[in-house]
Amino acid sequence: MRHKKPLPGMLVVLLDLLGIGAALGIYALFLFVIPSSSNAPLQDIVSFGATPTMEVSATPEPAAQTDDAALATPAATPTPSPTPAPGDFSATFPTGEFDDENAIGTYADDNLRVSITEHELDGGVYFVADVWIRNIQGFKTAFAGDKYNSGYELPSDTASRYNAILALSGDCYRARNEGIVIRNGVLYRDSRSGDVCILYADGTMESYYESEFDIDEAVARGAYQGWSFGPKLIDNGQVPTSYNTSDAIMAHNPRAAIGYYAPGHYCLVYVDGRQPDYSKGLTMKELSQVMIELGCVDAYNLDGGQSSMMTFQGQVVGQPYKGGREISDIIYFGGDDPKA
Template sequence: MLLQQLVNYLSLFNWVMMISAKASIFVILLLGVKFALRAKLGVRYHYMLWSVLLIGLLLPWTPASSVSVYNFLDFSQLQQSIAAIFNQSHQLDYEKKEVQSHLDNTPVAVSTDNKAISTATAQRSSNGVPIIIQLIYIDWFSGVLLLSVLTVISNKQFSAKIGNELITDERLLSNFNNLKLKLKIDTEIPLVRTRYVQSPALFGLFRPRILLPFGFEQTFNSEQINYILLHELVHFKRKDLWVNWIARLLVTIHWFNPLLWYAYFRMKEDQEMACDARAISRITPEQANDYAYTLIKLAETYSSAPRMACIASLGGSKSQIKKRLLMIAKPKKTSVNWLLLSVVVIGVIAFTTFTSPKVSAEPIYNQNANNRQIDGTAKAIDSSSGITIEDITGPTYRGKVMLIQDPKRVKLAVTKNIGITGERVSDFVKDTGAIAGINAGGFYDPDGKGNGAIPDGITLQDGKIVSNNIGDKAVNIAGFDKQGKLVLGRMTAKQLQDNNMREAVTFSPNLMVNGKVVIAGDGGWGIAPRTGIGQRADGTVIFVVIDGRQPSWSLGATLGDLAKVFENYHAVNAVNLDGGSSSEMFFQGKVQNRLWNVFGERYLATAFVVK
């Protein structure tokens, strides 16, 4: 399904939501700064402040920072709400989707049938994206498409009907050309008379024209006409039409965000006032009074120009004209000190709101498309515990591999508040006195709270069943026996205990069994953040966490990619664990990978920790 592939491969809507949330916080703070400095900054600088918002919305990725506001604000409740909508753990349909296999009474990984895995993953893929996400995505994309089509059609229709009746009055054209010379404008800009505008306006990105309504020359004297043309030429000189198009594109993408629409119209108001300020700076103070009178006469004579991105008009509503008249009557001069202060304040606000929470230091990546992973780069070794962390990369992903020499140090941590709320991986590590951890199994979420309260399937901790929401059914488990051997395969709760299992969670599919990759092709689940666990023949446990859904950083990996990583690290057995926004690796007090969720760690039911 094309829509599902778009969601899995690009996660465009998630990026839009995250950047929209960041921009909303920035807009609120920006409006506060503008209000506080309303008497200290000139209108041109007020308009320039909006450029920071446009730049922030255009960035496909922002760096992590220790001063990001998200390091200091607790977004746990909001995070859980978002998780409930966009990152719901997929409730496993064990009868249809898991690999069909049988266990004997010995606690070893069992062989599985490749065809069964392929069928299971194909079924899982068809239902991999919750219907609510698909509906919301369709709603958002439909809104973007509709607004885009309407914008293009309205501009095309307007361009077609305005006609090409050029102004030929020699005196008017002579004055107009003199204004162009003063502003150092060489571009050909025709003056077009049309009945389809009710106020003078600059129109057209690539073929700029100044549109004048019928009767314009008879309504205004030559001096007033010069002021009007000066204003429109200043719009052209400042590239305001380009700014308007970029801003309109951004609010179209973020059409669901009322704060950004409000910011868009406030920016347009500031744009007109900044244009007035620039225009009156080109004339004498006495002429500025005549310029103001021209605005009044314009408001009394004509209505506002159409609200289109391709138009910059001198006119406006009566309230807007009033603000502009007050600005002309009492222009504000901006001191260097206040200007520097505003730049510093806005810079700090932008950096703290558009950056992401601090994670570990930037890894060093060396691309190797043939092996689809990297060995031996950027190692982090804890000699006292035998832990090694390596960076990996492939054509569509970046991630981390953690190698633990002693398998008996790997334990399962389970939320202390089963049925109420989950915990973050950092909480699991801290509470158990561990030094490292990754997310483990999925969680059951019947109420859609997205808070990791109930482990899904069967969960075994320290030899005891701590959670079981599937009764006596056999499910695919991933866990360790008392000798530290990673065991994969289908078991019931009774078989787990009969086979002397120490720790186990429920998840699938298996990636490698007895030294062979058992995933067919790419696995059929698309590209996404991934987490997996495996083991070498010498007992070394392999944690793999792959980042995803972050364009320009890491889109994610397929199940086939994940299996290939384990194969390259010489795993004997390996299994896929919960992924998406759950994927996380934590070591020595820091998140080692780049989390998908801008609000930080997700609340989970279980985690594998290293003590």
């Protein structure tokens, strides 16, 4: 029987290393390039008619009068106060001039008001976009490629395609196979993974610890947008004592976060980082402190690091680390309506 001469040892090691590289390439191909087969939405949660309707409360009956003088001059009928439809924030939508002289950018129209300010905390530069919307449909999200699970692109490209006035990188849902995905009233994925943030159709926003979240309850309540990255940034008005995330993510990093004040009033926070000569970023605790000091009732961390990016009227805000990264979704205000 002929015995072949074995290959040199170093060549065998090299071939194994090449094999490992090929396996990593195949893994990345399936994870990031080839779209998943389950792209159909699971459920329509919230939908809006062509014209919003308003309910008017009944005129209250005048109280019984026993005083003769009162009988001579009947009390005027109070003007009925209209009850705004859920998701209509006209009653609280501000008008008039912006009162922040330090704003680096402002925008106002009948349905949207945005004011952006720049701040610095312990070597970390961050930007706060204060947002008022008149209607819940003004709080929009968009997918890269315009469809669920259809690809990745720079947040600035997605924002540009929708002519967004203000945009912020989302939770990059496509990088994981689990996590709640609710966009513009449609449920796409209902598996729970990490802390969750839900914007309801009535304008309220709540973030939940992973163990506390109930998707059925959120759907029944009218979840309009839902994100899964986290962690939750405010716990009963305080900085949380622990966070549902890794040590690497807790450290100084670029950040993207969303804050909630009241129905119709929100803020987007973008933090520049990993640039020692300019901005080292914020830790998660510092981000929580920022959101609390801004007066947010609730706040939630979105995908940070190189993924985070904010745009305002077509311009990139700040200096995203390495120019940003292609991601799968954005939050945006103004501009065109979402395609999906």
